[in-house]
Amino acid sequence: MKSSIRHKLEQVSDRFQEITALLSEPSVQSDQNQFRSLSREYSQIEPLVDTYRRFTETEAEIDGARQMLDDPEMAELAQEELDNASARLADLDPNDERNIFLEIRAGTGGAEAALFAGALLRAYLRYAETRGWQVETISESEGDQGGCKEAVVRITGNGVYSRLKFESGTHRVQRVPETESQGRIHTSACTVAILPEADEIDAVDINPADLRIDTYRASGAGGQHVNKTDSAVRITHLPTGIVVECQDERSQHKNKARALSLLSSRMLDQVQQAHQSEVAADRKLQVGSGDRSERIRTYNFPQNRITDHRINLTLYKLDEVMNGAFDQVIDPLIQEQQAELLASMAESA
Numbered sequence: 572m573k574s575s576i577r578h579k580l581e582q583v584s585d586r587f588q589e590i591t592a593l594l595s596e597p598s599v600q601s602d603q604n605q606f607r608s609l610s611r612e613y614s615q616i617e618p619l620v621d622t623y624r625r626f627t628e629t630e631a632e633i634d635g636a637r638q639m640l641d642d643p644e645m646a647e648l649a650q651e652e653l654d655n656a657s658a659r660l661a662d663l664d665p666n667d668e669r670n671i672f673l674e675i676r677a678g679t680g681g682a683e684a685a686l687f688a689g690a691l692l693r694a695y696l697r698y699a700e701t702r703g704w705q706v707e708t709i710s711e712s713e714g715d716q717g718g719c720k721e722a723v724v725r726i727t728g729n730g731v732y733s734r735l736k737f738e739s740g741t742h743r744v745q746r747v748p749e750t751e752s753q754g755r756i757h758t759s760a761c762t763v764a765i766l767p768e769a770d771e772i773d774a775v776d777i778n779p780a781d782l783r784i785d786t787y788r789a790s791g792a793g794g795q796h797v798n799k800t801d802s803a804v805r806i807t808h809l810p811t812g813i814v815v816e817c818q819d820e821r822s823q824h825k826n827k828a829r830a831l832s833l834l835s836s837r838m839l840d841q842v843q844q845a846h847q848s849e850v851a852a853d854r855k856l857q858v859g860s861g862d863r864s865e866r867i868r869t870y871n872f873p874q875n876r877i878t879d880h881r882i883n884l885t886l887y888k889l890d891e892v893m894n895g896a897f898d899q900v901i902d903p904l905i906q907e908q909q910a911e912l913l914a915s916m917a918e919s920a
Contacts, residue, residue, distance in 0.1 A: 580623045587613070587620040626909060667733035669767040672836050676721040677714065678741065680759020685714025687744040687870075688761040690893060692722055695735075697895025704728030709817050709829060723815075723833065725768070732767045734897075737867075737881075737904040739765045746872035756873060760866075769835040777835065783807040784827070789818035806830045813837050868900075882907045 590613045593599050599606050632652060639649035675692050677684040699706050709723040726735070743760045751757065789803040803818035804826040815837065817830040869878045870889055877889045877900065884903050886892070892900060 580619075583616055584620050584623060587616050590616075667736075668730060669732045670725065670727040671731050671735060671768060672709070672723060672725055672764075672766040672833055673735065673738075674721070674723050674764040674766065675719065676762050677719070678760040678762055680744075680757065682714060682716040682718075683744075683746075683748045683757055684718075684759035684761055685720050686716065686718035686748070687742075687746075687759055688720070688722070689714065689718030691742060691761060691763070692719060692724070694893045694895055694897070695738075696724070698897045699726050699728070699731075701895055702728060702731075702734070704731055707829075708819050709833060710819070725829070725833075732765070733905075734901055735765050736767075737901060737908075738763050740867035742868050742870065743866055744870045744872070746870075764840070766833075766836040766840045768832065769839050777808070777831070777838070781809050783809060786823060802826060804830050806834055808834060808838070811838070811841070879904065 590609050594606070594609055594613065599609065636649045636652040639645040639652075642649070673695060675688050675695075677688040680687070696706055705727045707725040707727075709725055711722040712720040714720050741760050741762050743758060745756055745758050747754055748757050783806070785805045785807075786801040787803050787805065788801055802821055802823045803816065804823060805814065805816040806827070807814045813834060815830045815833045817826040817833065819826065819829070867879065867881055869876075869880070870893075871878070872889065875887050875889045876885060877892050878885045879900060882903060884900065886899060888896070888899065
């Protein structure tokens with residue numbers, strides 16, 4: 572947290588203690604106008620002070636847990652405490668405990684973009700494995716030279732959205748393609764969308780008459796049995812033009828249910844994007860805004876460098892991140908969002 576924000580929050584906390592003391596004084600209690608004014612101010616800043624208190628307590632727990640990580644006998648316990656504290660620090664979003672649909676699409680850069688999209692997808696799947704999350708492939712389209720043109724996976728587990736919600740946006744890669752004979756660095760990109768899964772299919776009002784449902788034989792991974800029947804399902808929502816498909820399950824019925832769930836999540840996302848755009852217009856930072864057109868991160872392979880442009884974070888640990896070690900990128904984003912939310916609460920208090 573920035574020192575200026577922390578200083579302002581400390582001032583608000585001091586004022587809260589002052590008001591608490593004043594409200595207990597008989598002279599204030601006998602003056603109804605003063606008592607009413609102080610009570611109003613007390614109620615306005617109490618949520619902010621309570622949130623800041625929990626923030627500093629959790630921050631202290633994280634620091635303590637990190638210090639214990641160097642002790643071999645305490646490392647496992649320290650890591651557990653660190654994970655729990657980090658999760659509490661991020662607990663400000665009502666969607667945080669939801670499962671997600673992760674969508675990756677190759678952007679500019681042709682075959683190299685598809686290769687990078689495939690590598691980024693593998694990195695996310697490795698990260699999911701380290702967190703103990705479950706992954707289901709909904710659909711995947713391979714690139715002409717490998718990787719993937721686009722893929723949709725469902726990830727379930729504890730706090731999935733809270734950890735991955737910052738990944739939505741454009742991811743840019745700078746590296747020398749395997750097919751480049753002169754060693755020139757190429758730049759390509761892919762887009763990532765993180766959609767919190769709707770609780771129920773009817774969470775969004777979907778009129779069956781607005782749907783066109785097509786079935787077809789699945790291609791790619793899924794086994795020979797899948798390809799023998801029209802088990803894959805593609806659903807088009809005619810009013811919005813949203814198209815979803817699922818070819819992972821052998822059962823057409825299951826694929827249809829999963830595709831409807833994805834459609835519901837995408838429609839919810841459209842509504843949330845419109846709201847977030849309005850909110851983000853008044854914010855200096857757009858951490859977690861979910862804007863797909865926003866270039867959020869650059870992966871520079873020759874320098875082993877990863878840069879998150881939203882918070883000016885640069886790490887020379889790209890190899891570790893591409894191996895699934897995303898916490899070192901995600902934790903600073905969570906902390907920045909927490910500080911920003913506290914700051915906005917302080918301004919409105």
